Amino acid sequence: MTITTPTLYDVDYADWIAETVARLKAKDFTGLDLENLIEEMESLGRSERHALSSQWIRVVKHLFKLEAQPQTTDYHNSLVSSVVEGVRQIKRLLRDSPSLKGYIRANPADWYPDARSEASIETRLPQAQFPESCPYDVLDLIAGNYPESLRYVFVIE
Template identity: 40%
Template sequence: MTTKLEVDRHKLYDTDYLRWIETTVEKLRVCDYSNIDWENLIAEIEDMGRSERRSLESNLVVIILHLLKWQFQPDRRSGSWKGSIIERRRRIRQTLKDSPSLKSYLEEVLVECYADAVEQASAETGLSVETFPQSCIYSAVEVLDSEFWPEFLPDETIEE
């Protein structure tokens, strides 16, 4: 059976999110645990973790995308590609500083992010997907290394 208090807590979450956050924080501060909207609080905390992982993935895809473009279209290198790589590396380093446990997640999703970046690089450059190596050609260390800028090697063979 749902009580009026439970309905009011859920209603506030649905009608005024900021007020719900402020109210929840205040209740936590004064240890008023019996009046906390636990269901939505737990869902929000879980979503925060998913959001951090999605942000990491998004930044990783953009870095790899621009590294691929940098490497496979050397005649079109631009300051915007370089700036984007630098900015996304900074974002990921800050994220890993704040949440070191995401480092292992970065290693886990590198291959998936590489595949996404290849697909996007092909779309943006007009180059065939087959132009790019099928397997990830960058390590996590290289992707985040501010000194790493891949060079195009015209006679290098693409591994399948």
């Protein structure tokens, strides 16, 4: 039976971060917990990509809902607000991590089925009513170029 001694990472994550940062700043690479450091670095990239895809899905889904049911005013302003906030979050993520721009250009086809499915469920409209491929370009949305059918809604300064 092998008994493993818990590391600082296992015992106190905040202290582990502080110690790791201090060692890195001092260029003291001896004693670094490389296994957990590598795992945490990889996790950061994954969480940023996940945040980006989640915002993209939300924006597309809500644009679909606005286009599919423009007469539904109960939550119209909420949808508009959600799209605007989602675009702001995407801008922030891209500003903070410019390398994500390549990721967002390369992956919408992977995320689109989720946005389409969620829009179908939430509007109670058949998926076939929504386009097979995404009609929106995220970089156009970031630039404020909203779909022609919704430009009257997105008069944002």
